[in-house]
Amino acid sequence: MKKIISVFSFLFIVLNFSFAQQFTHAYTLRGSNGPGRSWWNATKYDLHVTFNFSDSRISGYNAISYQTLDKKHPDFFQIDLQEPMIIDSVISETGTEKFPLNRKQLSFTREGDAWFVYLKSKNPLLDKHDPNEIMLTTNSNKNPSKELNEETTNLLVYYHGKPRKAKNAPWDGGFVWKRDEAGNPWVAVACQGLGASVWYPCKDYQGDEPDSAEMHFTSPSDLMTVSNGRLRGKVDNGDETTTYDWAVVNPINNYDITFYIGKLVHFGEIYKGEKGDLTMDYWVLDSNLAKAKVHFKEAPRMMKAFEYWFGPYPFYTDGYKLVDAPYLGMEHQSAIGYGNHYLMGYLGRDLSHSGWGLKWDFIIVHESAHEWFGNNITSKDLADMWIHESFANYAETLFTEYYYGKQAATDYIVGVRQNILNDKPIIAHYGVNEEGSGDMYYKGGNMIHTIRQIINDDNKFRNILRGLNQTFYHQTDTSKQIEDYINQQSAIDFSKVFEQYLTTTEVPILDVKYENGRPVYRWSNCIKGFDMPLKIYDQKGKSYMIHPTQKFQQSPKGVKNIKIDINYYVKLNIIT
16 A cells, blocks of 8 residues: 555644645545544455446445554545446455454444444344454464554445436546447546545545555447456456456545447557566547547657656556547546547637647646656645646646746646636645646746755756655655655755745735835745745846845845746835
């Protein structure tokens, strides 16, 4: 499992506490590492799902392998499965190599989307059958804590139901039941934020991920089912259905586990990457095959640029895939959902209005960047999703720079500023499964670009990006972890910069006024203590690095007019 990092800054704890009354208990159950979650870690999911196309229902089970972290734990698990889905039964499997595997039926209760599964049965009928508390089998002559780690411990959660349909995937998530242009079924799911528990039972908490996962999907035999990782085999069930067995051997977050069902056909290539041969596979609707073979040449271009900036692709053993999806796109690990209609830009549009955004396919670039930031480095809490989206947004700029140069990159990052709303903070409340402002994309990317200017060393900046992916490899992390790493590696304290851009809606303003014909300046519209350095130009185009505070300072000698370097996301106010 990914290493769980649970450090929050004091400021964010205060913010969360002050607004906690806005959220119900259901939000806390969904978004916090509560008593039914904190004592165990998910180590593997073994998911079995059968799709019924006639009534849009699914059924199956998830075998959840887990590790006990605290032997003095509560007697219940919290398993998540959203309405209207139903858990039918839960079976506990425990045992060691020296003892036979014990299987016992467990009782459970439901509170909204949270299901509490009891190790000691609360069902009188079950109590009569087995009155003993289900305990982990240990040898009294051995160290119990050591034995705990050696046991086979599984929960088999059987379920069924008609999962929620997406209103506007991937933003308003759920199942997508569509048909392709030829009228064939085309089905997929997107559930980031909403949570994977919208369609299968799991520990739906972003701070814990299974080490690996197997996905066994049964669907009509005339369709292909594609999932994460590698196809290990398929079985013809003799009833016009086929079961496809896929698997990932790397940690994977819940919402990344996925499927695509349709008239999908395959082609692929081998990319010579930093860690050797990487399989790059493409699964597309049969009607899209010809244009995909041309358009998907963008994928190795993306891989070359991002391995340069971010380091090796994080999932060589699981491979890389692009899959035709019945929605715009999604960063499903090793199975990127593609729905950009084989157009350059964002559905044929340039989000930057600079022209550079039409030079490449937005979905291939942005969603693939999440393999590094989002899938490799995963935010522990949904509130810290800027770690995913700000870096993925800035990846668009870095891709542009890699192929078209720095000026093109500047044009692009400055151009996307028009999409910033400054409506609410980027970091939301912790522990309630709340996302912050959509500004985590464009504003967050501009924050990173601003930080890069202050570092003023592109090699060091690149090493920080690569170092993030190495240091936090396959981990779940907090904002503070990422902030601290950047501070340490740059040897610059960006704490106030992060606080300003991530926790407020205010854009820093450089106030300039003239005293005796000479400009003086200060920061305003900012948090207390904000002291971000800033590059300016004088009337002759000469550059200066100034260090404004919230008190007026004199400009460098000889400077009569001040122009702010456009690469900084700040505003200028001339006081007359």
